[in-house]
Amino acid sequence: MKKIGIFFGSRTPEHDVSIITAQLIIAGLRDLGHEAVPIYIGKNGRWYIGKQLDSVMFFKEENKEAKLSKMKSYHLDMEASTDKMVFFRDGIAPGKIEIDLAFPALHGANGEDGTVQGVFELVNVPYVGCGVASSAVAMDKILTKIFFQGIGIPTVDFVSFDKAQWDKSSAEIMNSIQDKLDWPVIVKPARLGSSIGIAKAGTKKELELAIEVALHYDDKALVEKCVQNLMDVTCAVIGNDEPRASLLQESLFRDELFSYQDKYLDEGGAQTGQAEKNIIIPARLDEKTTQEIQEMSRKIFKGLGCSGIARFDFLYDKVEKRFYANEINTIPGTLYHHLWKKSGLGLKELLSELIRLAEERYKIKNKLILNFDSKILDFVGAAKLKIK
Numbered sequence: 001m002k003k004i005g006i007f008f009g010s011r012t013p014e015h016d017v018s019i020i021t022a023q024l025i026i027a028g029l030r031d032l033g034h035e036a037v038p039i040y041i042g043k044n045g046r047w048y049i050g051k052q053l054d055s056v057m058f059f060k061e062e063n064k065e066a067k068l069s070k071m072k073s074y075h076l077d078m079e080a081s082t083d084k085m086v087f088f089r090d091g092i093a094p095g096k097i098e099i100d101l102a103f104p105a106l107h108g109a110n111g112e113d114g115t116v117q118g119v120f121e122l123v124n125v126p127y128v129g130c131g132v133a134s135s136a137v138a139m140d141k142i143l144t145k146i147f148f149q150g151i152g153i154p155t156v157d158f159v160s161f162d163k164a165q166w167d168k169s170s171a172e173i174m175n176s177i178q179d180k181l182d183w184p185v186i187v188k189p190a191r192l193g194s195s196i197g198i199a200k201a202g203t204k205k206e207l208e209l210a211i212e213v214a215l216h217y218d219d220k221a222l223v224e225k226c227v228q229n230l231m232d233v234t235c236a237v238i239g240n241d242e243p244r245a246s247l248l249q250e251s252l253f254r255d256e257l258f259s260y261q262d263k264y265l266d267e268g269g270a271q272t273g274q275a276e277k278n279i280i281i282p283a284r285l286d287e288k289t290t291q292e293i294q295e296m297s298r299k300i301f302k303g304l305g306c307s308g309i310a311r312f313d314f315l316y317d318k319v320e321k322r323f324y325a326n327e328i329n330t331i332p333g334t335l336y337h338h339l340w341k342k343s344g345l346g347l348k349e350l351l352s353e354l355i356r357l358a359e360e361r362y363k364i365k366n367k368l369i370l371n372f373d374s375k376i377l378d379f380v381g382a383a384k385l386k387i388k
Helices: 015-031 056-062 063-068 114-122 132-139 141-149 163-180 204-217 260-268 288-306 333-342 349-366
Strands: 004-011 035-041 047-049 086-091 094-097 102-106 158-160 187-190 199-201 222-227 230-239 244-251 310-315 322-329
Touching: 004 015, 004 094, 004 114, 004 158, 004 333, 015 035, 015 230, 015 333, 035 094, 035 222, 056 063, 056 288, 063 141, 102 114, 132 141, 132 260, 132 322, 141 158, 141 222, 141 322, 158 163, 163 204, 187 204, 199 204, 204 222, 222 310, 230 288, 230 333, 230 349, 244 288, 244 333, 288 322, 310 349, 333 349
Parallel strands: 004 035, 004 102
Antiparallel strands: 035 047, 086 094, 158 222, 187 199, 187 222, 230 244, 230 310, 310 322
């Protein structure tokens, strides 16, 4: 069996959600007989490895930060890490840990956005999930919408801007929003998930306040049309070249938005699959619409170059009977294992398939020729480079 590193935590507002996802994966991998190594990235950016990190109870302790401060952090040895990851711990009791395969359970910035995937690529280790480019685009809601438009996927109208533009031209941006979009509107930070920093605005004053909040979490924001008579629909996809779509999930929510409270707190959360009364699988849609959303999810998966697993969120207007692609999540919280279970794929099968897909992609990548002997340096001298 393999020694698999599960990466979680990191410097992100979605830090705690990542811990939950990681604990599920660690337990599942051990049930399969793999050696699961918890690799926790603290809110301070330090990397920790230790047996005590494989329990969610550790992270619920009030003195967890004091305990972490006494632990020696590990560092990645880039020289020793070739086709594997080698971590060293310095000090009186030095340690060394090697892993054969990386399994990111990171959500949000500094993990789900292509950053840690870039590290995996540099050391050439197989890893679960999407690659650098698809992760980076999916993390940015503005780039995601531009991508949707580019491949002909319906998405709601929007206006986007960054903090510098807002600070300089807030009046012009407000006018642009009111010209292009009808009230009410939805305001979002561009690169944040789990509904953090998202608000609905029905007046100019509410809009200005919502934008200020969004720009507190990110230096980019978008304002988009609000879909009325809303049904929140989710489709998960697994695979590489031949992706498979799950059943559709309909998520119920109390207020005007599918909030962080709905997703993770109320009765254990709809996103974790625990708040069963708040999710309906399969979604209450006719067969034609269901198949269209599943096919569109596969199209997005392939078009963006996703691999392993991803989740696609759609907004459905129950009166107009129209759906819009909303967001892409390349590391779904808890892997959306509850939806896959309803779709006929249990947790053990899901984890096994994700490992197989990671290894499949790794083998294909390593068949590519990455070097080219150009001889160009033979023809370059100091004179041509104007070096004196």
